Amino acid sequence: MLDTLDAVRRRTEALTAPLSPEDCTAQSMDDASPARWHLAHTTWFFETFVLKPHQEGFTPRDPRYEVVFNSYYNGVGEQFPRPLRGTLSRPSVSEIMAWRREVDAGVAALLQRGDPVVERLVRIGLHHEQQHQELVLTDIKHALCTSPLDPVYRSDLALGPAVSGEAGPGRTSGEEIVAIGFDGDGFHFDNERPVHRALLGPHRLAGELVTNAEWIAFIEDGGYGRHELWLSDGWGVCQCWEAPLYWRKVDGVWHTMTLGGLRPVVGREPVTHVSFFEADAYARWAGARLPTEAEWEHAARGAPTDGTFVEDDALHPVGAVSDLHSGCRHLLGEVWEWTTTPYRPYPGYVAPPGAVGEYNGKFMNGQYVLRGGSCATPRDHIRSTYRNFFQPEKRWQFSGVRLARDLT
Amino acid sequence: MLDTLDAVRRRTEALTAPLSPEDCTAQSMDDASPARWHLAHTTWFFETFVLKPHQEGFTPRDPRYEVVFNSYYNGVGEQFPRPLRGTLSRPSVSEIMAWRREVDAGVAALLQRGDPVVERLVRIGLHHEQQHQELVLTDIKHALCTSPLDPVYRSDLALGPAVSGEAGPGRTSGEEIVAIGFDGDGFHFDNERPVHRALLGPHRLAGELVTNAEWIAFIEDGGYGRHELWLSDGWGVCQCWEAPLYWRKVDGVWHTMTLGGLRPVVGREPVTHVSFFEADAYARWAGARLPTEAEWEHAARGAPTDGTFVEDDALHPVGAVSDLHSGCRHLLGEVWEWTTTPYRPYPGYVAPPGAVGEYNGKFMNGQYVLRGGSCATPRDHIRSTYRNFFQPEKRWQFSGVRLARDLT
């Protein structure tokens, strides 16, 4: 566990290493946070939920950090307003790094005790930090990509050409009752429970993710301008969209910003940075629909984590060489896959007591479930039962599309 | 059918009869429309979808009405902005009434032909008009109730005391697969189809609606101020709520505005004008949850329409004398019951082609399903498969709460 603590904490720092203090300070929209804030907030999490209740003689680094780096835990107290995080320039990156060291040492010392309560909290803290590792990348990508200067995060990324293979045939299923939710012994979030039974109707799940080439066909068929393809709320917001986020035409050719800079869109790669509204419209255009989260989870049970993950150093869904599972490729990794399922509690779900109970339950409204992890997700963070969730208009995550169809 | 046409159209006019031209013009918020607009829009619906394609030598009353009274049909064309409906003072009520007569005559003449296509469209138009009858009432209630002058819609309403009876025991169910959706021959909306199978888990559905007395206990227990009871989005909007919409304290006693004026809150009556967020928080406070729409529909199959409906002339959920069905009282009538289910398409649903296909499908995002009709709903408009839907923060409909519980 100490090794994991060290590995995860160092990984966060490695992700921010290519960033200047200036980069770590900018906030480009309300949804995103400065990298400095992520570095501090993940540290605050350990200080607040591990050290404060368990360390003898605990004194906080700075009592005001309790407000400044509290994201949304009403049970802890007031929170500095999220849209203003970019207005704060203190503490500096180096002060935050010193705080990280201090908290790491405290947590490591506590872990020596072998207290299972502490271990459980640390484990939550580490998975929490892995979630923020992905946000560090998506948030800085947004900040860099909205600059007219087209700045680059790293110029040494493994943005090799996508490797094609034989197309996955997909998975066909008749009506069946399946078990959904996490039933193992390892770490999982509260929202993956309770295990419950779900009824799948006859359907077919696509073997491959929707590609950039397919998306361009949608664009060229006028997909962004045909109201009959769109949900009403989506039609409202898509009036200023004409392609996925970060795409633009250069000399008549679609290009996209990556964390390695601007490059031409590669047709065989999975499309990414599309909203639920776009995914849903695309599916309707294609005569299909998005999968339900139960359909997806059932197909993904036992799938190999052989897609592109953060460790592959592409930070872009290049379409890794990977095996089929349930007739499907890339269920895990590459891009988060929008499902048609609103993010709601599983039958019997009750949020845990205390402030940590605010982690998931209170957000179960107005969002859709995404599954499978992305090229920015740590490989050991994902599982087939993992539920991610975002509002339907959001596009700055590495979100993509796998189609499904009803069978009759 | 001619009789129904006449009955429904006259009913709309009867509902606006107590209103002055001034009352018919005011719009008190973006969600609501002036009564004049409802009178005109329902007429536009017949003109556009019945007369225009089927009447020989059709000429519109005024070609500009196509824009002015189009609510949201992109397939028909541009729409005058909804929030600005209250800025229009023409055509006058009497001009709209003349237009209504003209369109009614045209539709009646067309119906003589016995063309089933026309009949189907007229039937949609009539059910559409019944929906607007309810909106006429809820919208004018909002307009009147936000005036400092406490104006009254009608002073002769049947606001008698609620009749109590033996409490309904509720319905207990084990796991079962049930058929959901409209499977009859009569009228239904496209969103009630296809019939499909759904898996219900073991649960218990409450026999009675939540009452005002119970709601006051929630208020007095600090329910509106305890963040742990609320979804995050709900906590955001509820900061300026302290009770259901239209409630206020007079001399220390909770009163509520009704369409018949201000009166003390009656403890035995079903609570109404609460949002999904409030319903959800109340359920959590009560150690329960809201029912799913499948649980509700299964219990309500075959329920009698003996709750309070618009014909009862109370325009307030007084709690009519009524029989138990599935151990439950007031499944139909009184108040729309919030379910825990986001409004999404049934498996296999595809929106019908053409502009009429915009009726339901494109709104399947960001809303929750409500079931059962209300004291402002025409009795012959409701059925157990009927799906109503509103955003979770909305409170100006006659919306209330029935609880459910998981059984294990």
Add this chain to the structure above:
Amino acid sequence: MLDTLDAVRRRTEALTAPLSPEDCTAQSMDDASPARWHLAHTTWFFETFVLKPHQEGFTPRDPRYEVVFNSYYNGVGEQFPRPLRGTLSRPSVSEIMAWRREVDAGVAALLQRGDPVVERLVRIGLHHEQQHQELVLTDIKHALCTSPLDPVYRSDLALGPAVSGEAGPGRTSGEEIVAIGFDGDGFHFDNERPVHRALLGPHRLAGELVTNAEWIAFIEDGGYGRHELWLSDGWGVCQCWEAPLYWRKVDGVWHTMTLGGLRPVVGREPVTHVSFFEADAYARWAGARLPTEAEWEHAARGAPTDGTFVEDDALHPVGAVSDLHSGCRHLLGEVWEWTTTPYRPYPGYVAPPGAVGEYNGKFMNGQYVLRGGSCATPRDHIRSTYRNFFQPEKRWQFSGVRLARDLT
């Protein structure tokens, strides 16, 4: 004075006579008020400032009107929010008319006493009411003109062709110290005092108002698209303007909405419904500037009220046959003339005590002075010292342009 009371009060009612109750209820923007509100507010003014302090046994028509019809008098108390005036449908037009009769009778009875304090307050109330007569017209014009139905206020207006004459030569002045402000015995507003001395520089004031033909030349020369002509704040708001308010092209020809309906723009008529920003940009384009209010007032001293006024029943600046004064035509009537002078207090100005003191002084910020009255102004309401004022982006008043130039 009783005759004047009757004349002014009846005139207001005559102006609303062509309006239906629906017309009297609509509010088309925050700046405008429903005609019903004007009818009621002017009555509230007499009730609050005349009857309440002076009538024995005074009882208000409805104590809640004190809030509902209070425009902005903090000294009186709370105010119903201005942007929501259009959401109120009660009291009805006929109830307001009954209230008017009642208040008129009360005021008339009080006037019999010959109390000079009462007389002063009644006189303020009547001039206040004349201001609202103009607003009744400009507000209903806005409401009608923003409807896609192009409704007409009156179809019998005297919209005859503009009469041209020999061009006014204008007034040339060297440096001089002049007296500014109202120095007579009659009625005047507090903002016209104290009389004070002002220094005019050498300048020339144009003999004629800028015409529609000249404005079209400005449009055709790209005036609305040349940033160098515009104040920065004006450039911001003018991005969605291409002509004066209410102008649009029909078959390639500029037309304008009038209170008598749509008609082609008449080149010889004075331009109207332009903002200060447009007037200022036009002046820069023409190598000129707007006059200061002191320059204007000095030239206008003693000018005849022979322009178009409300009594001429055109309700549009048709350019009445009129005499020259100081070499200038139409100093009074036709259109309010934007000056280059921000609306600020005269030297020595102190607002009167009490709530009536809120009439003018507290608005002396962020507005520019307009002079001379318009085709919607009662002829006996205007004087050369009269100071009107609006924000620089406002266009719904009958506002126009007279140029000035510095001489060296």
Add this chain to the structure above:
Amino acid sequence: MLDTLDAVRRRTEALTAPLSPEDCTAQSMDDASPARWHLAHTTWFFETFVLKPHQEGFTPRDPRYEVVFNSYYNGVGEQFPRPLRGTLSRPSVSEIMAWRREVDAGVAALLQRGDPVVERLVRIGLHHEQQHQELVLTDIKHALCTSPLDPVYRSDLALGPAVSGEAGPGRTSGEEIVAIGFDGDGFHFDNERPVHRALLGPHRLAGELVTNAEWIAFIEDGGYGRHELWLSDGWGVCQCWEAPLYWRKVDGVWHTMTLGGLRPVVGREPVTHVSFFEADAYARWAGARLPTEAEWEHAARGAPTDGTFVEDDALHPVGAVSDLHSGCRHLLGEVWEWTTTPYRPYPGYVAPPGAVGEYNGKFMNGQYVLRGGSCATPRDHIRSTYRNFFQPEKRWQFSGVRLARDLT
């Protein structure tokens, strides 16, 4: 001139030296800019207006900087949106510093030629840069002071106690015609011209600035809550004010944030960080008014620059020991003094041609003139004819109050 170039450019860098790269990146509100942006924009100014038109073989550092660092010059082209400046993290502080060196070298080389056109542009650029030096301080003060961490800019500031002296008697004047505007040979901005004659009425100008002690008396007399003291627009915005910006009570004692951190309010110091609305309300409360800009300028002609300026290293109006001039103390330095005069062009003013002409003229709307410079102004930047200007609700500049009174 080379020396001045070097001195001014180094001074800007010295002001940012205490700031970390993080500090240089944060933007705390739309009105303020990141320090990095100021460093870059002032360099862009020289590149755009000096090097680009005059340097042979000119190549820009980065052609995209033309947009990114253009503040508001439409004649130059598009501008990156001001409120988003804080979202940009590149170029870094060190890259900007390198660019500064490069541009400085280019400008220095050009200056060798002795071309008076170049010299004029460089001089404008240096005065422009001095204006931004003041903004560097006020903007970072805002960013630091809105942090819950109360960060300090420099802890070695000369925040010594205010030195009192005999109170200045003030200046009394009868009616007189005076010359206003810059009439010398040295540098001045276009808005200080043309020299023109202005008529002053009989008045008295206060000998001292309003102090914190006097302001506390205003607060304690309920000044922020008495509507009769406020302009209507001011009353709207002041509902959330209870003291000058940056003031707060600590243990019942008024404290204020300075660039040296939090400290108790010193009664004898001039009040600062008050808006025009507050200054105007205070003056009304005191039975006085604000001076006109002509009154102020006439009194200040020839005044010594012996107030507190940026070179004094207090960065706070401590009230320097200084001589009387026209019976007044601290006409120059300490705080910018709000005048009652809206910022409008002098008679005969015409903006210079070209993009540099956008410097002042287009902002002559909706602002009030401030005079005299502040503790953040470079001493050699101010003069008695200097016109500063801000919107009436702004408080983040070092703005204060001197009273005037009409004499009769």
